[in-house]
Amino acid sequence: MWLPCGGTSNYIVTHFRRRLFKAYFRDLGRRRCNVAAFMPEAAGFDGVSDRSALQEFSVSNSESFWAAVARQRLSWIRPFHTVQDCDLSRGEIKWFVGGQLNVSVNCLDRHVHTCPERVALIWERDESGSEVKVTYRELLEMTCRLGNLLRRHGVKRGDCVTIYMPTCPLAVASMLACARIGAAHNVVFAGFSAEALAERIRDAQSGTVITVNQGVRGGKVTELKKTVDTAVQSCPAVQQVFVAMRTENPVAMTARDVEDVVCEPAAMDSEDVLFLLYTSGSTGKPKGLVHTQAGYLLYAALTHRYVFSYHDGDVFGCVADIGWITGHSYSVYGPLANGGTTVLFESTPIYPDPGRYWEMVQRLKINQFYGAPTAIRLLLKYGDEWVHKYDRSTLKTLGSVGEPINTEAWEWYHRVVGDGRCPVVDTWWQTETGGICISPRPSDADAEIVPGMAMRPFFSIKPTLMDTEGKVLTSNDVSGALCIAQPWPGMARTIHNNHQRFIETYCRPHPGYFFTGDGAYRSKEGYYQITGRLDDVINVSGHRIGTAEIEDVLVRTSLSPGVYAFVVLKNDVEVQGAALCQQLNNMVSKKIAKYACPDFIQFVQRLPKTRSGKIMRRVLRKVVERDLDGVGDLSTLDDPTAVQEIIQGHGDLCGKQP
Numbered sequence: 001m002w003l004p005c006g007g008t009s010n011y012i013v014t015h016f017r018r019r020l021f022k023a024y025f026r027d028l029g030r031r032r033c034n035v036a037a038f039m040p041e042a043a044g045f046d047g048v049s050d051r052s053a054l055q056e057f058s059v060s061n062s063e064s065f066w067a068a069v070a071r072q073r074l075s076w077i078r079p080f081h082t083v084q085d086c087d088l089s090r091g092e093i094k095w096f097v098g099g100q101l102n103v104s105v106n107c108l109d110r111h112v113h114t115c116p117e118r119v120a121l122i123w124e125r126d127e128s129g130s131e132v133k134v135t136y137r138e139l140l141e142m143t144c145r146l147g148n149l150l151r152r153h154g155v156k157r158g159d160c161v162t163i164y165m166p167t168c169p170l171a172v173a174s175m176l177a178c179a180r181i182g183a184a185h186n187v188v189f190a191g192f193s194a195e196a197l198a199e200r201i202r203d204a205q206s207g208t209v210i211t212v213n214q215g216v217r218g219g220k221v222t223e224l225k226k227t228v229d230t231a232v233q234s235c236p237a238v239q240q241v242f243v244a245m246r247t248e249n250p251v252a253m254t255a256r257d258v259e260d261v262v263c264e265p266a267a268m269d270s271e272d273v274l275f276l277l278y279t280s281g282s283t284g285k286p287k288g289l290v291h292t293q294a295g296y297l298l299y300a301a302l303t304h305r306y307v308f309s310y311h312d313g314d315v316f317g318c319v320a321d322i323g324w325i326t327g328h329s330y331s332v333y334g335p336l337a338n339g340g341t342t343v344l345f346e347s348t349p350i351y352p353d354p355g356r357y358w359e360m361v362q363r364l365k366i367n368q369f370y371g372a373p374t375a376i377r378l379l380l381k382y383g384d385e386w387v388h389k390y391d392r393s394t395l396k397t398l399g400s401v402g403e404p405i406n407t408e409a410w411e412w413y414h415r416v417v418g419d420g421r422c423p424v425v426d427t428w429w430q431t432e433t434g435g436i437c438i439s440p441r442p443s444d445a446d447a448e449i450v451p452g453m454a455m456r457p458f459f460s461i462k463p464t465l466m467d468t469e470g471k472v473l474t475s476n477d478v479s480g481a482l483c484i485a486q487p488w489p490g491m492a493r494t495i496h497n498n499h500q501r502f503i504e505t506y507c508r509p510h511p512g513y514f515f516t517g518d519g520a521y522r523s524k525e526g527y528y529q530i531t532g533r534l535d536d537v538i539n540v541s542g543h544r545i546g547t548a549e550i551e552d553v554l555v556r557t558s559l560s561p562g563v564y565a566f567v568v569l570k571n572d573v574e575v576q577g578a579a580l581c582q583q584l585n586n587m588v589s590k591k592i593a594k595y596a597c598p599d600f601i602q603f604v605q606r607l608p609k610t611r612s613g614k615i616m617r618r619v620l621r622k623v624v625e626r627d628l629d630g631v632g633d634l635s636t637l638d639d640p641t642a643v644q645e646i647i648q649g650h651g652d653l654c655g656k657q658p
């Protein structure tokens with residue numbers, strides 16, 4: 001039977017349309033709702049209905065994105081009037097101009113108002129099983145007492161306080177106390193020698209030092225106070241040293257020392273200095289990178305929340321020392337700004353045994369674990385039993401940072417530690433970037449993660465690869481120098497006392513871009529993989545150091561090497577062999593730190609150099625890696641026999657030294 005055309009077909013069409021519309025809107029509603037549940041600010045971003053749209057929005061409307069996030073996630077004393085005022089080519093970076101806030105209020109007071117008894121810190125002391133929990137109320141109290149003490153002793157807004165302490169609640173309170181009274185902090189890793197400490201105190205023009213009597217790590221006591229005593233002898237500006245007691249042993253006190261560190265928060269401008277942190281570059285002199293208040297805190301908080309999918313009530317376990325940027329951003333500022341519970345790890349991965357991390361995960365019920373590939377590789381060698389012994393069912397996300405994670409270590413971390421359940425996020429960033437810039441998450445829960453790849457840029461980050469001529473590489477499946485094409489709030493603002501060096505290192509190589517110093521590969525799918533440094537910065541036990549810094553020390557003993565060190569002896573050097581190796585190692589450990597000591601020292605007649613006199617480090621690296629096929633083009637080499645000698649010497653050495 002024919003139906004009357006008009007009416008019925010109309011009916012069918014409208015009915016169909018309505019159903020379609022309803023379904024469409026329901027879906028749109030759900031997607032909108034999803035993205036807003038994921039990030040509430042997204043509700044106010046035009047046209048953002050899913051996560052990939054959110055990512056795109058954050059890159060192409062970075063100002064609107066960060067303005068909304070800053071209003072939502074920070075407590076301001078005075079709102080900002082300008083979101084950003086940046087000129088990458090001149091190294092002028094300002095975010096949230098006109099705004100005032102206090103970082104310690106953002107990390108403490110506002111959580112004390114809502115949940116005073118929530119645990120802020122779990123101090124995982126070196127002595128396993130003796131953890132100490134500190135609530136937000138207690139941490140605020142500790143911070144205020146310390147802030148008052150510093151103020152009473154004349155520490156003012158704009159001063160710089162050096163903190164030479166192991167990872168512990170008092171160190172965190174010291175950082176926050178500085179933030180509270182408007183002083184900048186300069187945390188120096190407690191493994192650094194007296195001379196390295198002194199150099200950093202002097203460069204930072206710091207008049208106050210906070211330390212502990214002794215440190216304990218891996219069951220060994222280190223004399224931190226004594227190291228400070230030695231350091232301050234060559235730091236005339238230091239007027240006072242505050243000493244807390246980490247162990248029961250009394251230490252000798254001098255007139256300079258004020259015992260027992262056990263407030264009105266200062267209104268700080270967004271761009272006032274929050275801290276300096278020294279890191280290695282490709283020259284012998286470490287650089288004091290400067291991070292400021294609002295932008296840094298916001299970036300640390302947002303990356304902590306989204307890269308690790310951190311939720312209220314989770315226990316976050318970052319095992320980095322507070323002496324490094326990872327400790328700053330992900331043991332302290334990110335988690336505390338988010339009102340989280342964060343673990344302060346004082347020990348080592350193998351103390352008292354190689355099960356330490358996983359026993360801790362079980363005991364503290366850690367939900368996100370963040371560590372370094374060097375530790376993962378070490379633990380992998382001890383076997384799976386040390387992991388299987390403990391319940392790791394609380395783990396939700398595993399993170400890796402500091403250097404490329406090789407596939408074997410990645411797979412082991414994923415399969416054995418995470419039981420194949422937890423996403424492993426390989427996070428790429430630097431002291432300079434303030435927080436994570438490239439990492440597999442955030443992305444959809446089922447989005448693929450490729451082992452050993454940092455993969456996806458974080459919100460508003462625009463990675464760019466450059467070829468050797470400085471041209472932007474636009475296609476995929478290419479390698480180049482990794483730059484970031486637009487400013488983001490977490491980036492360092494300058495190098496303390498040396499803005500020129502900041503511009504030359506990061507802004508001049510590729511004008512208009514931030515140059516990271518790393519090389520990267522962009523895959524066919526558009527994912528990023530970091531291939532390593534393009535300069536002479538290396539990673540030793542997860543710590544970043546410039547070959548030039550070690551060379552600088554060794555040169556002072558009339559020698560010249562690289563932490564497989566190639567040493568060319570001057571003709572008049574009389575000590576030889578093992579005795580000389582010992583002497584060199586002692587020097588490095590005294591001037592920098594024990595970890596920087598070379599594992600192998602090979603004495604050579606000469607180094608492979610180009611005709612223009614530049615050492616071909618690539619060749620040395622390949623010899624050490626026994627990848628002679630990978631040595632590559634030697635046509636620019638001044639004297640190819642130098643390489644033969646080195647290969648021969650390397651062969652002789654292997655087997656002799658451990």
Ligand code: WTA
Nearest residue numbers: 401402403404426427428429430431530544
């Ligand atoms: C390297 C540590 C590969 C890189 C947060 C960078 C990485 C330097 C990764 C910064 C990673 C850091 N994959 N390489 N996931 N993360 N690096 O300043 O060479 O101590 O430039 O900051 O470590 O070291 P920094």
